[in-house]
Amino acid sequence: MTASVQGPDAVRMTGIMKSFGGIRALDGVDLSVAPGSIHALLGENGAGKSTILKILRGVQVPDAGEIHVAGVPMTQYTPEAARNLGVAMIFQEMSLIPTLTVAQNIFLTREPRAGRFLLDDRSANNLAKLLLQQLGLDIDPRTPTDRLSTGEKQMTEIAKAISQHARVLIMDEPTSALSTAEVERLFAFLRGIKDQGVAVIYVSHKMDEIQQIADTVTILRDGRHIITKPLAELTLESIIEHIVGRRVNAFAWKSRQVDRSQAPLMQVRNLSGLQKPSGISFDLYPGEILGIAGLMGAGRSELARAICGIDKMAEGEVRVQGKVVNTSSPRAAIRAGIALIPEDRRTQxxxxxxxxxxxxxxxxxxxxxxxxFVDDRRAKTVAEGLVSRLRVKLGSLTSPVRLLSGGNQQKVVLGKWLAADPIILILDEPTAGVDIGSKAEIVELIRSLADAGRAIIMISSELAELLSVSDRILVMHGGRITRDISRDEIDGWAENDANAVDRISQMEHGLQLAIQGGQGLV
Structure with missing residues (x-):
């Protein structure tokens, strides 16, 4: 429940306009955020979310419009001016300096001082320790940041933002690198600062997170304000429809048949890596979508990398169409018809x-x-076909791929492997960090590839998507398979729920219990 806080809006933005090179990014957008609330800002990539938040943070200057923070007009557009008004932001791209310690990063440019000229490292370490404890973290603040895990770095970014005693905390995809336990700790912290009157503007493509944490939702599309409503008045289907501008049913389970009476397309037997995975065996059939679930560190990505010859196998074998595959290198796996869409599209x-x-x-x-010599004309023809098939939004085929949105970058990764025509496609977090419209298109593509006879292995931390496409799900823990869950068992978790949203919720709960070591719903 939203805290009862009197006074002006924490943020009121009216008539915000912004253009870049003749392209209008924001077209008269209004945004009002109440104090003591968690306000979700949603939209596809390119909808204008990042632009309006960068304006509020003082990183960009609007072409027109007015901004008030706690009733005070913003007259200067610099990060320092925004910080003085009480606005802090956690950017999607981390801004930590790897050679500095955790405490030094948290208080960078705002260091406690001993006297006029000397920095007080002891006070900085003590204050940083208190902040980290608020987030439930046991990290030594004297640790160099480059020694932290990705999740710990993300939590350090959050500690850095809250150290500014902000009235308004902007969070852009804050959980992209966090484990389930870290997300739970973060949400508990956000509920705590909400009760203290802090306004949180929360940006995420993960609908399950929005449903857990948000009080109010604002949706932008094509640089325009579409709707602002309490979350309780919106269904998941209506949120997605407002975001993409059309009705989307990609995330509902569509009944399909897998013929397991025929020979498996791939057989994995007693596969072990040098550390993980350990003793993995399973069969994968033509047209089957096999989901793999598990907590961070369960060994899911390591399994994919071992099958594809990226990581060395300690023992075991992989057979494709009954023949043993030499998985000593990615090239050998590709020749056998196996392709991997890696977890980190930008680096891998x-x-x-x-x-x-x-x-x-x-x-x-x-x-x-x-x-x-490469046949440029033929390469262009193939590329144009892939761009059209996958509906990749781009200015030109010759544009650097870094200029594309996350969703369109992911489509390029998918497209380049579809051109190789694999019979087995392994997808590691295929929808991570992409907008809901691109997610829907990727989910539909996965179904169409399986319907055409390809076998799919889908690794995902987003349970709703995993449940929407998987014919069965393997649960991993500690490098081993701990559960093999059939579609009938998944459907049984929600057999008494007629409402689609309740069914998804019950299925997610059942899978979460299985991941955490439970035996599903009773």
Whole structure:
């Protein structure tokens, strides 16, 4: 429940306009955020979310419009001016300096001082320790930041923001690198500061998070304000419809049949890595979508990397169409018809400075070449077909792929491997960090590939999406398979719920129990 806090809006933005090179990013957008509330700001990539928040943070200057923070007009647009008004922001791209300690990063440019000229490291360490304890973290504030895990770095960013005693805390995809336990600790903290009157503006593509934490929802589309309503008055379906501008049913389970009487397309037997996974065995059938669930560190990505020859296998074997596959290298796995869409598209799936055309052509460059030269015309034809099929939004095939939105970058990663025509596709977090419209398109693509006879392994931390496409789900813990859950068992978790939203909620609860070591719903 939203805290009862009297006084002006924590944030009131009216008639905000912003253009870049003739392209209008914001077209008269209004945004009002109450103190003591968690306000979700939603929209597809390119809807204007980041632009309006950067304006509020003083990073960009609006072309027109007015902003008031706690009733005080914003007259200067600099990060320092915004900070003085009580606005703090956690950016999606982390801003920590790796050579500095956790405490030094938290208080950078605002260091406690001993006298006029000396920095007081002891006070900084003590204050940082208190902040980290508020977030439920046991991190030594003297630790250099480059020694932290990705999740710990993200929590340090959050500690840095809350150290500014903000009235308004902006969070842009704050859980993208956090484990389930870290997300729970963060949400508990946010509920605590909400009760103290702090306004939180929360941006996320994860609908399950929005449903857990938000009080109010504002949706932008194409730089315009679409709707602001209490979350309680919106269904998941209506939120998605407002975001994409059309009705989308991609996240509802669509009944499908997998013929397990025929020979498996892939057989994994007693597969073990040097550390993880350990003793993994399963069969994968033509047209099957096999979901793999588990907590961070369960060994899901390590399994994918071992199957694809990226990580060395300690023992075991992989058979494709009955033949043992040499998985000593990614090239051998690709020749056997196995392709991997990696977890981190920016560092593992793309060459960011290369063009969209170059990235799409990489896996098939041999087939596009003759006498050592790439057939540019043929490569362009193939790339144009993939862009059209996957509905990739881009200015030009020659544009650097780094300029695309996260969802369109992910489509390029998918497209380059579809060009290689694999019979087995392993997808590791395929919808992480992409907007809801792109997620829906990727989910539909996964279904269509399976319907065409390809076998799919989908690794995902987003349970609703995993449940919406999986014919069965393997649960991993500690590098081992701990549960093999059939579709009938999944459907049984919600057999008494007619409401679609309640069914999804019950299925997510059942899968969460299985992941945490339970036996499903009783």
């Amino acid at each position: 799936g793309l060459i960011l400075e290369h063009s969209v055309l170059s990235n799409l052509s990489l896996p098939t460059i041999d087939s596009l070449s003759s006498a050592g």
